[in-house]
Amino acid sequence: xxxxxxxxxxxxxxxxxxxxxxxxxxxxxxxxxxxxxxxxxxxxxxxxxxxxxxxxxxxxxxxxxxxxxxxxxxxxxxxxxxxxxxxxxxxxxxxxxxxxxxxxxxxxxxxxxxxxxxxxxxxxxxxxxxxxxxxxxxxxxxxxxxxxxxxxxxxxxxxxxxxxxxxxxxxxxxxxxxxxxxxxxxxxxxxxxxxxxxxxxxxxxxxxxxxxxxxxxxxxxxxxxxxxxxxxxxxxxxxxxxxxxxxxxxxxxxxxxxxxxxxxxxxxxxxxxxxxxxxxxxxxxxxxxxxxxxxxxxxxxxxxxxxxxxxxxxxxxxxxxxxxxxxxxxxxxxxxxxxxxxxxxxxxxxxxxxxxxxxxxxxxxxxxxxxxxxxxxxxxxxxxxxxxxxxxxxxxxx
Ligand code: ADP
Numbered sequence: 001x002x003x004x005x006x007x008x009x010x011x012x013x014x015x016x017x018x019x020x021x022x023x024x025x026x027x028x029x030x031x032x033x034x035x036x037x038x039x040x041x042x043x044x045x046x047x048x049x050x051x052x053x054x055x056x057x058x059x060x061x062x063x064x065x066x067x068x069x070x071x072x073x074x075x076x077x078x079x080x081x082x083x084x085x086x087x088x089x090x091x092x093x094x095x096x097x098x099x100x101x102x103x104x105x106x107x108x109x110x111x112x113x114x115x116x117x118x119x120x121x122x123x124x125x126x127x128x129x130x131x132x133x134x135x136x137x138x139x140x141x142x143x144x145x146x147x148x149x150x151x152x153x154x155x156x157x158x159x160x161x162x163x164x165x166x167x168x169x170x171x172x173x174x175x176x177x178x179x180x181x182x183x184x185x186x187x188x189x190x191x192x193x194x195x196x197x198x199x200x201x202x203x204x205x206x207x208x209x210x211x212x213x214x215x216x217x218x219x220x221x222x223x224x225x226x227x228x229x230x231x232x233x234x235x236x237x238x239x240x241x242x243x244x245x246x247x248x249x250x251x252x253x254x255x256x257x258x259x260x261x262x263x264x265x266x267x268x269x270x271x272x273x274x275x276x277x278x279x280x281x282x283x284x285x286x287x288x289x290x291x292x293x294x295x296x297x298x299x300x301x302x303x304x305x306x307x308x309x310x311x312x313x314x315x316x317x318x319x320x321x322x323x324x325x326x327x328x329x330x331x332x333x334x335x336x337x338x339x340x341x342x343x344x345x346x347x348x349x350x351x352x353x354x355x356x357x358x359x360x361x362x363x364x365x366x367x368x369x370x371x372x373x374x375x376x377x378x379x380x381x382x383x384x385x386x387x388x389x390x391x392x393x394x395x396x397x398x
Contacts, residue, residue, distance in 0.1 A: 001019075001020050001021065001086040001087065001393055001396070001397075002017060002018065002019050002020065002026065002079060002084050002085050002086055003017070003018050003020050003085070003086060003087050003088070003089055003389045003392050003393060004016075004017050004071075004085050004087075004088045004089070005017075005018065005088075005089045005090075005091075005385045005388045005389050005392075006064075006088060006089070006090050006091070006130050006134065007090075007091040007384075007385075008060065008090070008091075008126050008127055008129060008130025008131075008133075009123075009126050010122065010125070010126045011032065011033060011034045011035055011036060012030065012031060012032050012033075012034065013030070013031040013034060013060060013063050013064070013067070013130060014028075014029075014030050014031075015028065015029055015030075015031075015067055016028040016385045016389075017071055017078060017079070017085070018385070018386070018389045020389055020390070020393045023386060023389075023390075024045075025045050026044070026045055026046070026078040026079070027042065027043060027044045027045055027046075027070075027071060027078045028043050028045070028385075029041055029042040029043055029051075029067065029070070031055075031057060031063040031066065031067065033057070034057045034059065034060055034062075034063050035057070035058065035059065037054060037056065037057070038054060038055050038056050038057030038058075038062070038063065038066075039053070039054050039055065039057075040052075040053065040054075040055045040057075040063075040066050040067070040070065042067070042070040042071075042076055044076055044077070044078050045078070046078055048075065048076050048077070048078070049075070049076065050076075051070055051075075051076045059129075059133070060129045060130055060132075060133035061132075061133040061136050061137065063133070064130075064133045064134055064136075064137045065137055068082055068137060071085075082138070085138070085141065086141070086142075086396065087141060087142045087143065087144060087392050087393070087396040088134050088138060088141060088142075088143045088144070088392070089102075089143075089144045089146055089388040089389055089391065089392030090105070090127060090130060090131055090134070090143060090144065090145050090146065090388070091127070091146055091148070091182070091384065091388060092113055092124065092127045092145045092146065092147050092148070093120045093123035093124055093127060093147070093148045093149070093179065094116040094119045094120035094123060094124050094147070094148065094149055094177065095112075095113070095116060095145070095147030095148075095149045095150055096112075096115065096116040096119055096149070096173060096177070097153065097173070097175075098112045098115070098116070099112070099145070099147045099149070099150050099153070100150050100153035100154070101150055102144055102145060102146040102147065102150065102388075102391035102392070102395060103144065103145055103395070104142055104143070104144055104395050104396070105131060105142075105143040105144060105145050109145060110128070110131070113127065113128055113131075113145065114128065119173065119177070119230075119231075120231075127145075131143060131145070142395075142396045144388075144391060144392040144395050144396065146182060146387065146388040146391050146392070147181065147182075148179045148180060148181050148182060149177045149178060149179060149181055150181055150182075151178075151181030151182065151184055151185045151216075151223050152176075152177060152178030152179075152181050152216070152223045152226050153223075154222040154223050154224070155176065155178070155223055155224060155225060155226070156224065159176065159224060159225040159319075160175045160176040160177075161175060161176075162174060162175065162176065162229075162230075174230055175230065176226070176228075176229045176230060176234075177228075177229070177230060178214065178216070178223065178226035178227075178228050178229070179212070179214060179226075179228045179232045180208045180212070180214045180216070180228070181216075181223070182384045182387045182388065183206075183208050183329060183330065183382040183384050184206045184208060184214075184216040184218065184223065184226070185387060186382055186383055186384065186386070186387045187206050187208075187327050187329045187380040187382055188204050188206055188216075188218045188221065188327065189221075190365050190380045191204055191206075191325050191327050191365075191376075191378050191380055192204075192221075193365075194365050194366075194367065194378060194380070195324070195325055195376060195378075197324075199218075199220065199221035200220045200221055201220070202218075202220070202221075202324045202325060203217075203218070203219050203220075203320045203322050203323050203324050203325075204217075204218040204219075204323070204324065204325045204326075204327060205217055205218070205313050205316045205317065205320075205323055205325075205326045205327070206218060206327040206329065207309055207313070207326065207327060207328050207329065207333055207343075208329050208330045208333065208382065209236075209305075209309065209328065209329070209330050209331070209332035209333040209336075209339070210239075210330035210331040210332060210333070211238065211239040211240075211282065211331065212232055212238050212239070212241065213227075213235070213236045213238050213305075213309075213330070213332070214226055214227045214228040214232075214235055214236065215227045215235065215236065215309065215312045215313065215316065216316075217316035217319050217320055219320045224319060224320065225316060225319050227312050233268060233269055235312070236305065236308045236309060236312065237272070237273045237274060237277070237301075237304055237305055237308055238273040238274070238282075239273050239274060239275060239282030239283070239284075240269065240270050240271060240272060240273045240275045240276070240282045241268070241269055241270075241272060241273045242268045242269075242272035242273060242276070243273065243308065245268070250264045250265065250268070273301075274287055274301035274302070274304070274305060277297060277300060277301040277304060278290065278295070278297045278298040278300070278301040279297055280295060280297070280298045280301075284302070284305075284331070284332045284336055284339065286298075287301055287302050288302065288336070288338065302339065302342070303342070305339070306339060306342035306343045306346075307346070309343045310343050310345075310346030310347060311346075313326060313343075313346075313347060313350075314346070314347075314350075317350055323350060323375055324375060324376065325375065325376040325377075325378060326347070326352060326375060326376070326377050326378070327378050327379075327380050328340050328343075328368075328377075328378070328379050328380075329379070329380050329381065329382040330382055333379065334379055334381050334382075337359050337360055340354070340359055340368065340377075340379070341354060341356065341359055344359075344377060347375070347377075350374075350375050351373065351374030351375050352369060352373060352374070352375035352376075352377055353369055353370040353372075353373040353374075353377075354368060354369060354370070354373075354377055355367075355368060355369055355370045355371075355373075363379075364381060365378070365379070365380045365381070366378065366379055
C-alpha cells in the first residue's frame, strides 16, 4: 500500500509518499507561501528531475492538487495515477486528552480536533485545513490523524499536573501535554532494537534537539514525563523560544516596557531562546561559527542549551530511579557532535561515558558511548513520517 503523509502548516505543506510494502520513500516535497502566491518543491526518489517552481496556491486545496499532479505526472511522477494511493496520514499537533493513539478520521474525530484548537491555535487550524483539502481532492480515501501529544498521554498526574487551582485543569484543561511524541516514540523503539533489549525492560531518555527541543523520560516504552508543557514554549531554551522562565517575568516586562501581554508572549516565542541570548541566530550552526570567532553571547547561548539539556536528563534519571540509555535526535542531536560532547560532560556521574571517536562519526542508528559504558549513549535519526505512515497502514488494514 502507498501512503501519503501530510504535515500541514498555516502557509506550508510538507509531504512524503511511501511504499509501505517495503517502507521505501517514493517522493517528498514542500509547498510554501500557500495563500500568498505559492511555490512547490517536489523531489521524486526514482531518478526523475526535481520540480522547483512557483505554482498558484490560493488555498491548501490547490496545494494538494499540485502535489497530486506532480506525483502522477509523466515527467516528475512516481505513481501512474492517484488510485494507487491507499490512504493519507496527517500529523496533527494537539489531540488534548481525547487521543492517546492515532485514529481514522471521521466526523467525530474532526469535531474533537476542532475542540483542541484553543490549545494549539497556531497549529490545529492548519492541520484541519490540510485534512479538509485532502477530503476534497481524495474523496473517500481513508485518512488518519497522528497526534504529537498522543505518546505523552501515559504521563501520571504527578507529572502532568501544574500546582495551580484544580479548576483550571478541570474547566480549562490546563496541564502538561508534551509534544514531539511521534519522534520520541520512534527513537525509543529504535534505541531498544539497537540495545537488543525489549523496550518494556528499559529506562530511556530521549533528547529531541532541533529548532524546537524537548526531552522525554520513557520507562518500559511509556512516556512518564516530558519537558514541553501546556504549549511547546516550555522546557529547554530553543531556537527562538524561551523555555522555562519564572512566570512573574511577563507581567514585570509588561509593566516596565508598556508592551501588552500578547506582544511579550510573542517575543518569548519568536525572539527568545538562543536567538535572544546570542543576538546572532536561532540556527545552531551559526552559533557555533560565531562562538568560534569569539562571540561570547553565542558561546553563552550554546552553553545554556547544553546545561539545560543535562539538567533535564538528570531530573528524568531521578524520576525513573535510573536510566539505561540516552538518545540524541533531530537536527542538532543528529548533527552537532560538539553539542553532544558538551552535554555528555555533565553525565559521567550517571555512568554515561562518551566515546569521542564514535561521537565524531556520522551514520544511522548508532552508539556513541564507550563499549563498557553503564548507560548507553545513542544517536538515532528521527523519522516522524515513517511512524505516521506505519500507524496509517495499521489502522487502514484493521
Ligand atoms: P525542526 O524543529 O524545525 O524540525 P530540525 O530538527 O530540522 O528542526 O533542526 C534544526 C536545527 O538543527 C537548526 O538549529 C540547525 O542549525 C541544526 N543543525 C542542522 N544540521 C546541523 C549540523 N550539521 N550541525 C549543527 N547543527 C545542525
